Amino acid sequence: MRAPDTILPLRAERLGFSAGGIAILSDVSITIDAGAPTLILGPNGAGKSVLLRLLHGLLLPSAGRVVWAAQGHAARRQAMVFQRPVLLRRSVLANALYPLKLAGVAASERQDRARAALDMVGLAALADRPARRLSGGERQRLALARAAALAPEVLFLDEPSASLDPAATGAVEEIVRRLAARGTKIVMTTHDLGQARRLAGEVVFVHRGRVLERTPADAFVTHPATPEAAAFLRGELVW
């Protein structure tokens, strides 16, 4: 079977997810196309992270389904970076090499790809350090490098800068922009409106487990279609 050119678009069809009898997401239908970053925006507890995990396949939906254009090839062509990155108890370089080995990349190629990815996030000089010794910002950059080394077509990012200071957040955003410019489709959650405006091509607004809007970022900011989005834009607590 020849590998298809793209695994996109990704379609969520009437997705629902409940845990312990409590509905966390219900009736979510969205399409994610290739192109500029998709920012999943909403207040804390809206269900953004669960939606991302459903799309990435870490959680199985209680209702509906997730459909990729090239279903059989999707798993290998996507990666995810978590809010609190889990780094292996190994060197920085070994962390970048690990997923490449799992993905079956030839040993001769792994070193080059891992080092290039570390270089891209500015961690090349720390390659031999124990990963657990890195600062919070450096950890997240390593997690990004690890995912970028895989050269995924789609990269899911779950609030990658939620626990970082402004400088580290800026570094993370710069890396995200660079990956997007390289053609990686970014799907990222955030509760930070400013971050969504800086990065988004389009905004998916999630509120209380439902997707209320999917609009180009500019239009979302100037003409929110729902009162909830308008309230969120005004900085009012909408949960």
Added chain:
Amino acid sequence: MTDLGGAAKTAMHLLASADPAMVRIVLLSLRVSFSALLIAALVGLPLGALLAVARFPGRGAILTVLNALMGLPPVVAGLLIYLLLSRSGPLGQFGLLFTPSAMIVAQAVLIAPILAALSWQVLDGLWEEYAEQLQSFGAGPARAVPTLLWDGRFALLTVLLAGFGRAAAEVGAVIIVGGNIDGYTRVMTTAIALATSEGDLPLALGLGMVLMAIVLVVNGLAQALRHVAARAGA
């Protein structure tokens, strides 16, 4: 108190003169217990990791049995191996009874459940941290088990120590399957038991001090290794 003072003197004398009989006993003890540790680790550590990583029918039952076997009395382990290896037993044809090999098997059987149960406890916590990330990387149990064993290597050192301590200290299993034959299957614990029953308290106490010293040195080395690892941030 004269016994204690005399024992200390005897122990020092035995150590200083490197008494050949004692050296042989010490070396056999180390060979038996380290071989048993190696065999038990090859089975117990991967089993512990697998129990941490995988969810399958019967997993709960295995954990219950392993936890129960942690308290397996050495004499019972020895008796079971004795029955298996005795001339009329299912493995009698190999003629292993009353050999160092039988003692290795008995100690391995004794400590394998301990290594499995303790490594499960250590790696279960690590897996809780790693599970989602490794799943995202597409790692199934076959890849996750070696990853956990490697990343948990310093915590597992403590598990191995516990296993070694149990093996080196037990007397019930090796005396049943080894027979405490002088110069062939006599190890420190069985020699201590025999010397005590014969009233040779100085020799018994002297050997006991050597045994303690070995356990202390092994523990010290492991702790130093963990300290180095902690400083390296692993």
